[in-house]
Amino acid sequence: MTPRVLALDHVGVLGGAELSMLDVVAGLGDDVSVRLFADGPFREALVRRGVAVRVLDMGALAFVKKESRAPSFAALRAAWQLAGGVAREGAGARVLYANSQKAFVVAALAGRRSGRPVVWHLRDLLGRPHFSALNTRGAVMLANWGAARVIANSQATADAFVRAGGRARIVRVVHNGIAAEPFDAVRDADAQALRAQYAPAPSYVMAVFGRLHAWKGPQVALRALSALPADCQLWVVGAPLFGEHAFEAELRSRAEQLGVASRVQFLGFRDDVPTLMRAADVVVHASTLPEPFGRVIVEGMLARRPVIAADAGGVREIVTDGVTGVLVPPDDSAALAQAVASLRADPARAAAIANAGADHARRAFTVDGMVRGVRAVLDEVMR
Ligand code: UDP
Numbered sequence: 001m002t003p004r005v006l007a008l009d010h011v012g013v014l015g016g017a018e019l020s021m022l023d024v025v026a027g028l029g030d031d032v033s034v035r036l037f038a039d040g041p042f043r044e045a046l047v048r049r050g051v052a053v054r055v056l057d058m059g060a061l062a063f064v065k066k067e068s069r070a071p072s073f074a075a076l077r078a079a080w081q082l083a084g085g086v087a088r089e090g091a092g093a094r095v096l097y098a099n100s101q102k103a104f105v106v107a108a109l110a111g112r113r114s115g116r117p118v119v120w121h122l123r124d125l126l127g128r129p130h131f132s133a134l135n136t137r138g139a140v141m142l143a144n145w146g147a148a149r150v151i152a153n154s155q156a157t158a159d160a161f162v163r164a165g166g167r168a169r170i171v172r173v174v175h176n177g178i179a180a181e182p183f184d185a186v187r188d189a190d191a192q193a194l195r196a197q198y199a200p201a202p203s204y205v206m207a208v209f210g211r212l213h214a215w216k217g218p219q220v221a222l223r224a225l226s227a228l229p230a231d232c233q234l235w236v237v238g239a240p241l242f243g244e245h246a247f248e249a250e251l252r253s254r255a256e257q258l259g260v261a262s263r264v265q266f267l268g269f270r271d272d273v274p275t276l277m278r279a280a281d282v283v284v285h286a287s288t289l290p291e292p293f294g295r296v297i298v299e300g301m302l303a304r305r306p307v308i309a310a311d312a313g314g315v316r317e318i319v320t321d322g323v324t325g326v327l328v329p330p331d332d333s334a335a336l337a338q339a340v341a342s343l344r345a346d347p348a349r350a351a352a353i354a355n356a357g358a359d360h361a362r363r364a365f366t367v368d369g370m371v372r373g374v375r376a377v378l379d380e381v382m383r
Pocket residue numbers: 014015016017019209210211237238239268269270271273293294295296297299
């Protein structure tokens with residue numbers, strides 16, 4: 001039988017949006033087929049999970065950035081051409097499910113051309129400070145015109161969409177779910193081996209996870225490190241996924257300037273995040289701008305580590321301050337250092353927070369719940 005859902009994403013790398021979509025489409029099984037507009041590890045991961053996937057060429061659409069003011073004529077033409085391709089590819093499908101903003105532009109056009117409803121899984125906080133006014137207005141207008149439903153990855157994302165002029169009636173909130181199994185399968189010996197490899201003993205290790213980009217705030221963790229005792233170490237886990245190589249270089253030289261270079265490990269993009277989290281003492285989320293959701297926070301909880309997170313956006317829907325994690329103001333390295341020091345000084349409290357977080361994450365952020373939520377919206381539209 002032809003799959004009823006044609007799922008679309010424009011990137012080939014594994015960002016959080018793609019990792020979440022991976023679990024969604026794997027959960028939808030034979031009912032979905034995927035088209036990506038770029039090749040890369042995301043396609044490979046989909047294939048490994050048994051999901052039908054093909055890559056379409058995105059042409060000039062590749063050069064539009066989220067801070068862009070106006071899309072070029074070439075980009076609009078590329079979107080239109082790609083929409084034709086998607087409409088053909090989705091000939092047998094009943095609904096188009098777009099997981100990224102560029103994919104949604106194409107899906108909205110393809111949906112109109114082929115008379116198919118479109119569901120946009122919105123994973124960004126529209127509006128300032130993340131997006132230019134023009135980009136936000138364009139996205140919202142297109143959604144109001146071309147989306148049957150918008151799935152928001154948090155209430156914060158839903159609120160930002162509505163604040164920017166999006167129709168509240170079409171929005172459904174579905175939180176991300178993350179599989180606990182890889183975290184439960186971590187072997188102590190493996191975590192200990194990583195710890196021995198990347199940190200001297202004795203030491204206290206804080207770790208940040210995420211692509212290297214200024215708004216993800218690894219520089220805030222660096223500054224916090226410089227205010228903490230000399231046996232404190234920092235692991236920076238992640239890579240510049242979307243070409244932010246200058247930022248990585250800047251980060252390394254900032255570590256030198258702050259005199260903490262010998263206490264920082266840049267570990268690059270890793271596929272053993274659960275083990276690394278278990279090997280660390282505290283998982284830090286340091287985004288300087290409001291985070292739409294923040295998978296790394298739930299992951300830190302699943303790894304049964306105390307999590308310190310930046311108090312803004314969707315993060316507040318994940319963490320109850322002092323109970324399931326610790327919240328600090330965004331971009332406040334002094335507050336972050338203070339939070340790390342106080343968890344370290346009180347291991348019993350740190351363990352209680354870690355355990356409460358682990359229980360909460362296992363209940364509130366399951367893959368099953370996420371797949372059920374997305375499926376319900378798709379069904380609603382196909383009815
Ligand atoms: N991640 C990873 N390897 C790394 C760094 C990060 O697999 O080296 C994963 C991380 O475990 C998380 C995702 O990338 O699942 C980042 O998702 P999040 O929602 O935190 O942020 P995003 O990058 O989507 O804004």
